[in-house]
Amino acid sequence: MDTSALNEALAFKSYDKIADICDNLMLQVASEGVAFQDEWPYAVHLLGHIYINDINSARFLWKKIPVAVKEGQPELQAVWEIGQRVWMKDYGGVHEAIREFSWSAQTQGIVAAFSELYTKRMFELLVSAYSTISIQDTAVFLGMTEEDAANYAVQRGWTVDSESQTMTVRKHKVATEQKLDPSKLQRLTEYVFQLEH
Template identity: 55%
Template sequence: MDLSPIQNALSSGSYATIADTCDELMLQARSPPFRLASRGVRHQDDWPYAVHLLGYIFVNDLNSARFLWKSMPMENKESSPEVVAVWKIGKNIWNRDYSRVYEAIREFEWSAEIADMVAAFSEKYTEKMFQMLNSAYSTISVEEVAKFLGMSEDKATNYSLQHGWKLDTSCKMLTVQKPITVTSQRLLGSSKLQRLTEYVFHLEH
């Protein structure tokens, strides 16, 4: 089966398209005339499960990731440590065990095929976690920020300061700086206001 669309998406950094691309190719593989079994090739042996699973996780489709993991042949799980490592990331996200998400990313030596995608996901996930903190807190300890962002306290502090937060060094607390929302109101000019008044008068009479 031609898996070049998946490889092209990986090489171009189009990681958000990986899951859909894999889904489409998997459907083709299971439907005539593309059924691989008819050519003596077992689909599950050659399928890039780690890429497919990471594709779901990248777009935060954890339900599909769980379904793929559960439907995956046991021999593939046992023979591919990388598939298990990818699922470990997804499982920790599902359990909201934020610090272990980063542990799962760091503790495995990823193949060249998906190393860049894992790195891109890690950066994306850090941004998501920071935005969550930005919305949920007004003040938060450096220790907690470090846990949520999977960084050392020094790196978490620098990251927060770069995004406009303030540090109280006496108690190692960070003050969240909410983005300023400016609500602009467009005032009607006198001529437009007059025309609007005449229009309403016309409707009422």
């Protein structure tokens, strides 16, 4: 089994490519009739799907993994714990599941990258959903201490009211797209044509 593409993706931190690489490699190996059950990088494969937020594919992969492999690989179980928490929208639980396991050298990079990406996703969710939010709730969503969550939000333009322990969300400016009326465009074209001739 040639895992060079997977190893290269991990080395270059191209984590968004891992799920596809593993899916294709799994199909290739299966078509050759090679048994790969014990040596397959299930934890990395599962993390690849979780990283790109493809939880349905992660669930499907989990169901295909033999029970003996699931029971024999604690790291795989820890990855699935993250996947379950994402699936259940247990925002704080995702961060807990990440922190609760001592990750191997092979998975450490992608887990750290996912944690950072997940924090950014949660922050964007807060920006879109709230105008004010408590520091405590922000900390749960971001998987941080209250102090770290407040600092993280302040660095991104939020304001903190220490008396009420709330934060005011800074909304992103939305660029509005002007719609061009075809009749106005036609008149402008005619006007420019008249000026030139």
